[in-house]
Amino acid sequence: MGKAVVPELVLAVRMLAIYLLLTGEFPFNGNQGGGRFYPLIELLDQLGTDEQFNLGVRLLFLSSIGLLLFSRFVRIGALGVGLAFVTGLLSCQICISVAHLFTGCVFLCTALSNHVTGTSLIRFQLAVLYLGADLNKVFDPDWWTGASMETLLVTKHQIPSYIKAAGMFPRGFLSQMMGIGVIVLQISIAILLLRRATVIYAMLLALVLHLPMVLLMHMTFGPFLFALVTAYGSLLTWPQRLACDNRLHSSVLVKWLTLLDFNRQMSPCAGNAKESPIRWIRTGLHYMAHPAMLLSMTVLTAAMVRYGQLIPLTLVVVAACWLYAWPQRKHARRAPSPAGV
Amino acid sequence: MTSLSFKKWLPGILFLSAQVINTLYELMQDTRTISWAPHTTQVFYRIDAFENGVTWDQQAVEARYGLAQTHWEAHAPGNIRRLVNSVEAQASAHPDSVRISYRRNGAPEQTYLWKASR
Numbered sequence: 001m002g003k004a005v006v007p008e009l010v011l012a013v014r015m016l017a018i019y020l021l022l023t024g025e026f027p028f029n030g031n032q033g034g035g036r037f038y039p040l041i042e043l044l045d046q047l048g049t050d051e052q053f054n055l056g057v058r059l060l061f062l063s064s065i066g067l068l069l070f071s072r073f074v075r076i077g078a079l080g081v082g083l084a085f086v087t088g089l090l091s092c093q094i095c096i097s098v099a100h101l102f103t104g105c106v107f108l109c110t111a112l113s114n115h116v117t118g119t120s121l122i123r124f125q126l127a128v129l130y131l132g133a134d135l136n137k138v139f140d141p142d143w144w145t146g147a148s149m150e151t152l153l154v155t156k157h158q159i160p161s162y163i164k165a166a167g168m169f170p171r172g173f174l175s176q177m178m179g180i181g182v183i184v185l186q187i188s189i190a191i192l193l194l195r196r197a198t199v200i201y202a203m204l205l206a207l208v209l210h211l212p213m214v215l216l217m218h219m220t221f222g223p224f225l226f227a228l229v230t231a232y233g234s235l236l237t238w239p240q241r242l243a244c245d246n247r248l249h250s251s252v253l254v255k256w257l258t259l260l261d262f263n264r265q266m267s268p269c270a271g272n273a274k275e276s277p278i279r280w281i282r283t284g285l286h287y288m289a290h291p292a293m294l295l296s297m298t299v300l301t302a303a304m305v306r307y308g309q310l311i312p313l314t315l316v317v318v319a320a321c322w323l324y325a326w327p328q329r330k331h332a333r334r335a336p337s338p339a340g341v
Numbered sequence: 342m343t344s345l346s347f348k349k350w351l352p353g354i355l356f357l358s359a360q361v362i363n364t365l366y367e368l369m370q371d372t373r374t375i376s377w378a379p380h381t382t383q384v385f386y387r388i389d390a391f392e393n394g395v396t397w398d399q400q401a402v403e404a405r406y407g408l409a410q411t412h413w414e415a416h417a418p419g420n421i422r423r424l425v426n427s428v429e430a431q432a433s434a435h436p437d438s439v440r441i442s443y444r445r446n447g448a449p450e451q452t453y454l455w456k457a458s459r
Contacts, residue, residue, distance in 0.1 A: 037407050038427040040374060089375070093424045094407045096416055098379035105360075112356055116349035121357070128357050132364040132377025139368060140381065142446040151383040151447045156413055221379070 005074055006118050009110045011291070012234035013078050015298045016106060016227055017065045022302035025223045027061055027088025027104070028054070028095050039091040053091070060084045075111045082108030099224035102129060106227050119234050123193055126202075126231055130190040137183050144183075146176030153178075159216050185209045199235045200329040206232065207321060211314050220305050220313075226298075229317065236325055238289050244269030249286060250279040260292040288324060371419030384414040386421055386443040390436035397436060405432065418443050422453050429455055 019025075028034030035054040039045045047053050064080025067073050085104025089095055109121040142148040150172060153162045166174040185205055192202035210228065214220060242265045244254050254269040273279070287293050297316075304313040360377070367376040388410055390397040402410045406428055414421055418441075425439050439455040 038424065038431065086375075093420070093427060096374055096420060098377060101375065108356065109353065112353040114349050116346050117353055121353040124353070124357050128360050128364075129377050132360065133379055133381070135364060135368060136373070136376070136378040136381045142382075142448075147446040147448070148381070148383065152380060155447060156383055156385075224379075 004115050005110060005113050006115070008119050008234040008236070008238055009113055009122065010074050011238070011294065012122070012230040013074065013081075013107055013110045014069055015294060016103070016223075016230045017069055017077075017081065018295065018298050019226045019230075019302055020103070020223060021065065022299065023223065023305060025100075025103070027057055027085045027100065028092050034088075034095070035092065037092045037094055040093060041090050044087070044091040057084050057087055057091075060087075075113075078107040079111035082106075082111055097222060099222035099227070103223045103227040105129075106231050120196075122231050122234050123196070123199065126228075127190045127193040130186045130193070134183060134186040134190065137179070137186070143179045144176070146172045146174075146179050148175075149179045149182075150175035153216065157217055162216055182209065196235075199232075200325055203232050203235075203321060203325055207318065211317065214310055215314060218308070218310060220310070226301060226305075229301075232325075237328055237331060239265070241265055241267065242287055242290060243267050245286075246270055246273060248279070249283040250275055253280055253283045254287075257287055257290050257292060261290075263291065265290070285323060288320070371417055372423055373416040373420065376416075378416055380415045382415070382417055382445060383447075384416075384418045384421070384443050384445050385412075386414055386418070386441055387411040388421070388425065389440045389442070391438050391440070392436045414443075418445055418451075418453075425453075425455050429457070 026034060028036075036044070036050050044053075048056070060080050061084035064077045064084065066077070067080065068077025071077070082104045085100055085107070089097065089101055089104070105125055106122065109125045113119070113121050137143040137148075140148065142151075153159050153175065154166065162174075168174075185208065189202045189205045189209065192198040192205065206228070210225065214225060220226070242257075244251075244267055246269050249269060251269050251273065252275055254266070258266045258268070284293065288297075297320075301313060301316070304310070304316075360375075364376050364378075367373055367378075373381070388402055388406060388408065390402050390405070397405075399410045406424060408421070408424070421441055421443070425441060429435055429439065435457045437457050441453040441455075442450055443453075444450050
């Protein structure tokens with residue numbers, strides 16, 4: 001019990017693992033199919049043939065996902081997935097990817113967490129991510145002059161809406177403001193993440209920072225966006241009990257959710273009120289924290305990413321944040337208690 | 342913080358500290374590997390390899406270096422230089438020279454030249 005991971009983290013890494021499987025994300029991120037390619041560490045070049053090495057990393061990744069999804073050994077599974085990601089990155093020079101590194105770090109932080117640290121390592125991991133990203137920008141004059149943003153949005157991605165908006169200002173002005181804005185946002189988020197009480201405000205600023213980039217560049221940066229959502233989600237308060245109100249909720253849906261209630265969170269819902277779409281919506285929103293609902297949302301997210309539906313995806317993220325995260329801003333935040341798994 | 346509590350925190354603190362130290366170290370290098378630098382630098386590059394005065398074709402270059410011959414690198418120009426140096430240090434049948442032409446964030450073009458020492 002002394003090493004137990006809090007349920008918020010168990011849920012986060014399990015959802016992330018399912019998302020990785022659904023989207024086919026893998027530790028190697030090479031544009032040539034992936035696999036060992038001139039490793040950064042010589043030792044990794046000496047471990048078997050390329051085929052054996054790649055198979056080994058793949059087996060480590062998949063068996064660890066199996067372990068964290070279907071057993072009590074969540075930390076060992078998370079350690080295996082995290083190590084598979086880091087090994088993949090270090091053994092392939094063309095696979096350098098902040099998105100995959102961050103995903104691996106979410107698993108590794110979970111592996112290093114316990115009932116004392118709660119979800120704090122994930123919170124500090126996010127702070128380190130934003131601090132590191134900000135330091136790289138602060139010391140780069142191109143981020144202050146706007147050259148970096150101009151190259152990213154105008155030259156590289158050639159985004160028509162941005163080019164049109166930039167045309168309304170003096171040349172380079174919008175890119176300069178965007179560059180400085182990103183620097184200010186990232187350091188603000190890092191500072192807000194240092195205190196548990198201000199996490200919701202960090203989350204709000206993160207939406208302002210990331211979602212416009214997702215929409216403008218029309219990409220989710222591999223598994224990065226979902227890893228971010230699960231990392232921030234683990235910092236929220238999740239209910240231990242899910243109570244039914246038969247005046248508001250659909251008894252049919254609640255009955256189905258009760259059948260899938262493996263954590264025994266649900267209370268029974270008596271009553272024979274007439275079913276209606278508004279009741280189904282209310283039930284869906286109220287039971288958002290039910291693992292079956294979260295699993296459905298993970299599958300839905302993977303499908304929206306797969307079919308490039310990033311505007312609806314953005315709306316879902318904003319709605320979830322507004323309905324679930326934002327109301328928690330005034331709560332005195334207690335450290336989560338350990339999970340029984 | 343009690344001794345037990347400190348022990349519970351220690352692995353996580355060491356893990357996060359290592360990331361911060363490496364990010365600071367890489368700020369002083371021209372590469373970004375295990376560094377939190379997402380899309381921080383936009384480098385438009387082209388790799389050309391030459392042998393006996395003849396330029397290698399696109400397919401040969403891409404097969405050798407595992408990258409598109411002309412593309413964007415979103416971290417640092419040093420990553421491409423390091424890749425070419427690693428390949429030429431380990432692979433057989435070198436070209437006579439390899440030229441990397443690149444523009445960082447739209448700045449004037451720069452060139453890096455690798456030459457076979459034979």
